Amino acid sequence: MSNLESLKFFWPELILSATALIAILSDLIYERKDSHKVSFWAIGGLLLTFITIRLFGGSSINGLFMGTMALDPFSEFFKILIVLSTIIVMLMSFNSSELDGYRKGEYYTIMSIMAFGLVMMTSAIDVLMFYVAIEIVSIMSFFLAGYLKRNPNSNEASLKYVIYGAFSSGVMLYGLSILFGLTGETNFFAIKNAISQLGPDSNLALILSIVFILVGLGYKISAVPFHFWTPDVYEGSPTSITAYLSVAPKAAGFALIIRFFNIAFGSNSAMGSDEWSSLNSLPWPFLIALLSAATMTIGNLVAIQQQSVKRMLAYSSIAHAGYMMMAIPVMSQSGIYGLMIYLFMYMLMNLGAFFVVMYVQDKFDGENFDAFNGLGWKMPLLGISMTLFMVALTGLPPTSGFVGKFYIFAAVIEAGNQYYWLAFVGVINSVVSLYYYIKVVRHMYFEGERSDIVSLPESKLTTSLVLVLALPTFFLGWYFSPLVEWANNSLNFFLGI
């Protein structure tokens, strides 16, 4: 489809880019002290984007913009996830005292551009488009991580992020160029057709290319051993941005991995059929299974050692990436929608946990476990919500975290005995994670002074935002079939060109 024809299917992205532009312009108009008002425009634009995504939803059109993008329910699911988390993080940033003293206009502008890049990532079906989208996201993340210009930690985080990002982009580009050299194509479907023509003697080169591409994608979802940037960047960035980085790019990264690997390296276009397996018997599913086990194990083991809750959550998000990766190698429909359900639940509980950490950081000036002492008695709402988030992150019933994990594990078990070991590693890791999550609860309720004076957060926005995140985290543990249905209906993307 030509570029002009494609534009009419591109409304959400167009609105998103208009939002970013309006945000920049409005930043020029507002005075410095009013610069946070830019966020109203940004949030308004995002809401409009959300509505248009729903309006244009339901259709499946491949080959937009000369075959570089696809519009389908699968990308719609992830777009909604991304836009929602962007809105939530923007609202979170309202009360962040870290950002005080900086111009806030740019902050919201950059977040809007980043959201645009993420949305592009979810619908790219061309290698070039996918690289451009990833770079938009990466560069905006560098900005955001280093947003606290006068804070050396933030500067360091940003610089590390830039160099590490450049490194992994370079390796990935190398991998992509090998792939191009072998196939001469950039479109996912065309690559797949070309690969199936290749003989087994090119498998060595293909594996080299797959592994190199995984360096770049693994870096986006912080999979071991490409995760090293994560703790340092998460710790140095403003907490609201940490929360954002731990959710939205991960969601987009998973969308891209699922789409790219299943189309370009998957053997059958009929998704969910029995013959669905890896193309030319390339061992990439096994590779991802291995990385998944390593990711969750290392994430969990190191999380145990942490003194800072923020850093603990950084490692825990690595571990969660590991759980989610479990769903990819099983190559089944239930695996993918399990992952989608998990991501949705994970968005709520992880943003919630980071939000409470941000609040405690602002209020009690510390992000170590000790800063949480007695919080449950002082501020029952925050205490209960944080307990809920921790329990959900562990994956215990009756919370949404349990439901998410349940679907992923069920998919792994369903896939037969070749991945039982992976499920086993996953279960052991969930048990291990209980230790450090519940440690937060212990500090909130059993350490420190038990105060009789009870208070709510001063700002109504804080209270309502905590509730907005906590209530679904709880209730989705009881009633989740609409979400499951939605994820299930969002699965079709293997249409071919």
Next chain:
Amino acid sequence: MITGNFYTDASLVILFLPLLGFVINILFGKKLPRQGDWISISAILTTLVLALILFAIMLKNWDYKFSHEVIMPWIDMGAFKIELGFWVDNITIVMLLVVALISSMTHIFSLEYMKGDIRYNRYYAYLGLFTFSMNGIVLANNLMSLYIFWELVGVSSYLLIGHWFEKNSAADASKKAFLTNRVGDIGFFIGIMLMFTAIGSFNFQDVFAGVSDGEIKGNLLTLAGLGLFMGAVGKSSQFPLHIWLPDAMEGPTPVSALMHAATMVAAGVYLTVRLFPIFTPDALVTIAYVGGFTAIFAATIAITQNDIKKVLAYSTVSQLGYMILAVGVGNYTAAFFHLLTHAMFKACLFYGSGSVIHAMHHSLHNLHDHDTDPQDMRNMGGFHKKMPITSTTMTLATLAIAGVPLFSGFLSKDAILAGTLYFVDQNPQHMILAFFGFGAAAITAFYMFRLIFLTFHGEPKMPKVFEGIHESPSLMTAPLVILAALSTYIFYTLPINLIPWKDYGWFTKLIKAKDSVVAGTPSAKEIYDGVHYMHDLALVLSLTVASIGIGLSFLMYYRSTISSKSWAKRFGTFYRLSLNKYYFDEIYNRVFYQPFLKFCNIVAIIDWDLYDKYFINGFGHVTKLLSKVTGQVDYDGLDQTLVDGVGRSAGGLGKGLKNIQTGRLQNYMLFALIGVIIILIVQYSVIL
């Protein structure tokens, strides 16, 4: 409105509005004006209006086959699937109306009765929770959500019985009710799971279809049916789990009227009515015997009780037995009919007793008398002059329960007795069921009039207290009048029949029995015809026994021609047995609780005194000795080198993992590259 279908919307609102009232009142009730009672009352009155609309639509449509089902998926894992939903048919609509009506009456009655209570807002909140859970049972279309609401009803009952938990007796009674119900519920759960394992669905329709396809049959089906019936035994307080209901009278009287007379205890009967098609003949006979025995057994206890609420409590147990008997003999629409009429007159009786207790309480309070029991009928007498409305309405309800023509109880009781007669006629070996039925009818008439005569007629036994008695305020008498009116026959035979001894009206036309899906059971038509055939005989017999009961009561307690004392002496053993409720609490204590406690003690002794002290500690001693011996060698040799070495290396590994995160970017990239190389090696080794 919500879904566009009126039945679905109305049931959603009816279900969730009381829950909303509960949430608001439990969280903010104390801060609201009037402690939030108006929220609960407006919620319940709205549901009453909706229930009435549904009822009116049902009468207008006049379709006995009407049903409406809504299914919502809850858990969907492909092969494993749980669906929740609603099932609305005529039985549901009638039941919704009963719950909404009695619950509204209770809400209104309590305005006066509970005035000034320290946990006023909580009381109204719990009423809302109860109404929500009860409606949930009524609307459920599957065993799973029915079980969930079943337990919620148990919880709200626990909370309301123990409303005055400062009183030990109330706290104990609430615990007893909850635990006794648990016993039944275990059976219930086993029944549900047997069904689910065999059929793979909780949905009623699927269960019926599965049973009729023979997916579960024979003894297993009997067992599953009896398991489900166990739930009803617990909730509807049937022998041998009847012990909790009389104690539950510790709760506030309006609660007794709502839950422990009209609705909650009827849930068990409702369950058996809903599930009737799956009971095997063996299961039905068992059910009939349990019901019939409970009916006569509880009635004989009620004769000698002096506490006005206890009499009513045993009467409730007995009447529930009646309904269960009707299910057992296959005439289950009659059971549901009796459930409906009983709800009205029994609630009326309970409110009446509440009104009397309320008056006694005030009078005693003004006399500063805190020792006299305000519920003991031996302290009453002659109240008719002081409280004419209460007295008249209670008498009307009593006429209904005794089965006197022109009243609702006559119709439903007659249907049950006719059904029993037909069953006995077909199966003469179960002759005794008929004796249970008619015997209980006679005794019921007797003790209910005893209650009326002792309370409202004769000479006042405590003149001083009598002076202070006055009629209750209109908020309390209004429900009495409404329910007494609803105890007359006319409301159940309209609009096609005005003859007081023929029961075909909207009820018989709209609530039709379904055929059982189990092979070897008589069809609904056979039972209907049989009941019709036995109707006249049953009518004559039941009138005879009712007159005997009423007459005897009249002579003994009104005219005092027969001395009740000398009769008590003449049947000394029986009198003592009845007065002490056949010593059931004592027997359970002897047979179950004490041996169980003893067993626990023995286990504790074995575990602690023998196992722990001798074995474990002995082991410790030996180890200690051994370790002392080897200690020297061990410490110098093994410990210093090997053990510490392992510890050091484990710690080193953990630290090492942490230390990889050096903070130096160069290292990170190096590690990543090493990782890539390792991955490549692994990958290549896989394909080569």
